[in-house]
Amino acid sequence: EPEVTQTPSHQVTQMGQEVILRCVPISNHLYFYWYRQILGQKVEFLVSFYNNEISEKSEIFDDQFSVERPDGSNFTLKIRSTKLEDSAMYFCASSEELASSDTQYFGPGTRLTVL
Amino acid sequence: SQKIEQNSEALNIQEGKTATLTCNYTNYSPAYLQWYRQDPGRGPVFLLLIRENEKEKRKERLKVTFDTTLKQSLFHITASQPADSATYLCAPGHGSSNTGKLIFGQGTTLQVKP
Numbered sequence: 383e384p385e386v387t388q389t390p391s392h393q394v395t396q397m398g399q400e401v402i403l404r405c406v407p408i409s410n411h412l413y414f415y416w417y418r419q420i421l422g423q424k425v426e427f428l429v430s431f432y433n434n435e436i437s438e439k440s441e442i443f444d445d446q447f448s449v450e451r452p453d454g455s456n457f458t459l460k461i462r463s464t465k466l467e468d469s470a471m472y473f474c475a476s477s478e479e480l481a482s483s484d485t486q487y488f489g490p491g492t493r494l495t496v497l
Numbered sequence: 498s499q500k501i502e503q504n505s506e507a508l509n510i511q512e513g514k515t516a517t518l519t520c521n522y523t524n525y526s527p528a529y530l531q532w533y534r535q536d537p538g539r540g541p542v543f544l545l546l547i548r549e550n551e552k553e554k555r556k557e558r559l560k561v562t563f564d565t566t567l568k569q570s571l572f573h574i575t576a577s578q579p580a581d582s583a584t585y586l587c588a589p590g591h592g593s594s595n596t597g598k599l600i601f602g603q604g605t606t607l608q609v610k611p
Contacts, residue, residue, distance in 0.1 A: 386540075413597050415597065415598075415599075417599075423603075424586075424601050424602065424603045424604060425535075425541060425586065425599075425601045426601075427598045427599060427600060430597050430598055437597070438598055440598075471538070473540045473541070475540070477597055479597075484597065485531075485543045485546070486543065486597070486599060487543070488540030488541050488542065489540055490539055490540055491538070491539065491540050493538075
């Protein structure tokens with residue numbers, strides 16, 4: 383069964399450093415998402431992406447964050463200057479259709495630890 | 498503001514019993530509601546979607562109800578098994594968004610004891 387993959391599984395970085403989290407969505411999906419989950423808290427929406435542009439972003443997704451689809455398979459989340467509070471699990475998801483009535487398939491996540 | 502509430506306390510039940518989890522929402526009227534399962538350190542996995550014109554939806558041992566008057570969804574697992582132990586998340590459809598955004602509740606952790 384096709385699945386969303388994410389790399390790395392765990393990223394440790396120093397505060398102020400840039401990180402890039404990578405995702406390979408399911409191949410025939412056109413809609414891509416990033417969510418994050420701070421330890422012990424709920425899964426929070428960050429951004430949705432379609433047709434090479436952001437469809438919607440949350441208040442969390444400030445100027446320090448950016449997303450990109452650099453080629454036909456990868457979808458990346460960049461954090462320019464990490465803060466301690468960026469430590470969380472980051473989940474990538476993809477879906478075939480554009481509607482929150484459509485199933486989203488989540489990757490296994492990248493655990494980001496900012497020291 | 499829009500709010501989604503799930504029991505924050507863990508639900509502990511004996512194997513073979515029916516587990517019932519609750520999702521309440523306020524200040525909006527979703528046209529559909531999704532339930533996901535999340536295991537520790539893993540991403541959510543889709544289980545069921547129910548639309549506002551459906552009172553009940555079933556899939557194997559799972560059953561979801563959706564009461565738009567009470568603004569509540571109930572998620573049932575019958576004949577529960579230890580493998581059902583996980584956190585269950587509800588995500589009422591965000592009607593004002595057409596970008597696929599999912600807004601999740603806090604989740605309820607289910608522990609099924611053998």
